Amino acid sequence: MTAPGPSPGAGSGSTGPSGKEKYPPPDVPPVRQTPPPSHVGGEAKPPTRWPLSIVVFLLFWFILGAIAMYYSSQVNARWRSGDVAGAKQASKTALIVNLIGIGVGLLFWILVIAAGS
Template identity: 80%
Template sequence: MGQPAMTAPGPSPGAGSGSTGPSGKGNYPPPTVPPVRQTPPPSAHGREETPTTEARPPTHWPLSIVVFVLFWFLFGAIAMYYSSQVTTRWRFGDVVGAKKASKSALIINLIGIGVGTLFWLLVIATGS
């Protein structure tokens, strides 16, 4: 005896008014769409990390924390920001930017030590 012919499945008998797709337009299944290829995002600012042969400039983290806690917190906070920029810029190959951030952190720390020392000397001198 014969085997039943294989046919493509159609809509089920209770599927509504005979539409072949969810929108009722008859374009079901949707046309094949190529898959979206996801690539990892480029490094910050579109630059790839590049190794260098130079030594990384100092971050001045410990000095920034001491200035923040003991002398003048505003200068210490700004110096901590620049200290964090040293490592970030160095990782992305911005050697000049890392050196500038390191120098800025040191200068701001020294200003904070000077202003903080003057402030504490005035507080002690006035006895308040």
């Protein structure tokens, strides 16, 4: 004896020619992407240093500011991918490059002002 089932022609057209369903059943929840948590494993996300990078880029030394902005962008990218150590290292590198940029930029502007007087 075989178990009774739906006839091949019955239904609302939800099956294809091979008899397989076209769509998942309605009880399957949709897949939603959630933003990454601000804390991973109890650790807080390291600072991105974006504001300082932009100030260094605009006011002090644009090449070092651009490098610092690159590392600032890496903080979020690495954090989202789950690379906590990489995000911390990128934040630290952005801070160091920013501080060097401020130092070089201040030295440059002092020399420019001193040469002008």
